[in-house]
Amino acid sequence: MNPAELSATLLAIVTGVLERRGSSEKPTIADVPLERPRNRDHGDWTSNIAMKLAKPVGANPRELAGEIAEELGKAEGVASVDVAGPGFINITLDAAAAGAIAKTIVDAGPEYGRGDLYEGVTINLEFVSANPTGPIHIGGTRWAAVGDSLARIFSAEGGIVTREYYFNDHGAQIDRFARSLLASYLGEPAPEDGYGGVYISDIAARVINDYPGDLSTIPTREEVQEVFRSVGVELMFGDIRASLHEFGVDFDVYFHENELHESGAVDRAVARLRELGHIYEADGATWLRTTSFGDDKDRVVIKSDGEAAYISGDLAYYLNKRERGFERNIILLGADHHGYVQRLMAMTAAFGDTPYVNLEIIIGQLVNLVRDGEPLRMSKRAGTVVTMEDLVEVVGVDAARYSLVRSSTDTQVDIDLDVLTKRTNDNPVFYVQYAHARTSAVARNAAASGVDRSVFDASLLTHETESILLGSLAEFPRIVRQAAELREPHRIARYAEELAGYYHRWYDACRVTPLGEEEVTDVHRTRLWLNDATGTVLRNGLALLGVGAPERM
RNA sequence: GCGCCCGUAGCUCAGCGGAUAGAGCAAUUGACUACGGAUCAAUAGGUCGGGGGUUCAAAUCCCUCCGGGCGCACCA
Known part of the structure; x- marks a missing residue:
């Protein structure tokens, strides 16, 4: 009796009770909540369905609960059902039914926890996308950890996921980067609006080293700067990719913004919107009427100087993703970009798509650096930038990823x-x-002392720590599903911590290997199944976070 | 001024309407000649920012105020 079967049984009973009462309510599986109660005295599983239905049905919740409980009590594997408080239905399974999950898990192995929420759905997940003007700092590192974990979670739910990095190699920030490199090369101070970190001089030196010819023979300053731009961006980007790889994050697609401008994709996107009637000209510029779709103000797509505004790249990029066949396009952005959400949603609607479905933007709060309890402003000049590499060097990949993914992206x-x-x-x-x-x-140890999995008798798993552990193991699939639905990987981490706690307590109370001259019994063998099932779930959970599950520490 | 996020134990944070609000760290006290003590058991620690409302039930939903972060370009 796993939770899914219990849910189905409960639903059938509830439906039957409603029919007998002549109610027109037609609950689905989602309407029949089944949860693990906090308090052990409230059984293995609990449902508040009677209280939910009491009003629409016009019945007393406790009475309704009583009817449901009576039938549920007869179901196979159910040891007892109680009605408690205002109408909770508390269900206790018999040990054999509750314990069956241990074997199910071991048999499923890496498959346990997978679901079909996004079976066959094409999902484009864009994250990090930091400009190649410097190393990835701790903020971008958070999105790397969260984004990659989300990708793993979507995949576990059957999604066909593409991890994508939007490589911003077009525009003013890259120019500033190039000028900064040039200044370093010429021994000039960093430009006022440029970048001044140590890495700038490193990159500049590598550009000089990599450049096949002699930079001093290039006649104009502009041409030298162009060399620094093109070679420097490549080097910087190589570093970023290497850091990400080291961090365990590899993207399927690195998409170059420049390509959109050079291939005419931007022009085509604007033309398409013009056909759809959402484009107009004013003050010498070309505008997209985003206000028709809930934006505060219309947005310039082609500036009056003829240059494409930033958003035009987004238009073309979105269209490109749709043309590549992605039903769902999800972008992770830092809170400093939340102002873009409305205009991007307006854009989605302008193309005739559905905002928040075809395009979804997850806004994550920024990472605060603190020293001695004092907030620290990250500043490249002040040397308080903490990069992905710094973090990994100090704590290691596992600890770094875990600490960044274990709290909600809504919290700083x-x-x-x-x-x-x-x-x-x-x-x-x-x-x-x-x-x-x-x-x-x-x-x-079990193998060494002759305990194997030749026997599985779930009715022997009777200790209180065992039923708690089993209940927690049974919950894993729905935790994964929930994490996917809510786009919240931290739920996996919190669950893993809870499960680890239950396991440690069980370990303390129940032995798998016999002591001294004791005989190996079926209790030991069955407990080995439980032990291995726990290992499987911890391993599967950590895998969804991109964190290793060591066999020795 | 407008918009988004946050305010929960000393600290860092969980808790997408349910029962007595939790974990880790920090503090105090216990448990190894028994499968790894990176563990376990116990104690202490709370006006869930304040105030209204919705309902059988609110940390959770709505309104409002206070406090903090971040945004509001023909920049990218």
């Missing part, structure tokens, strides 16, 4: 530089990883 996270450099062991990732390593150790 504080990263304390001192804590980071001193105490790395307070990261909960070690608690989870240790639990996994422990399952491996137990399995090794």
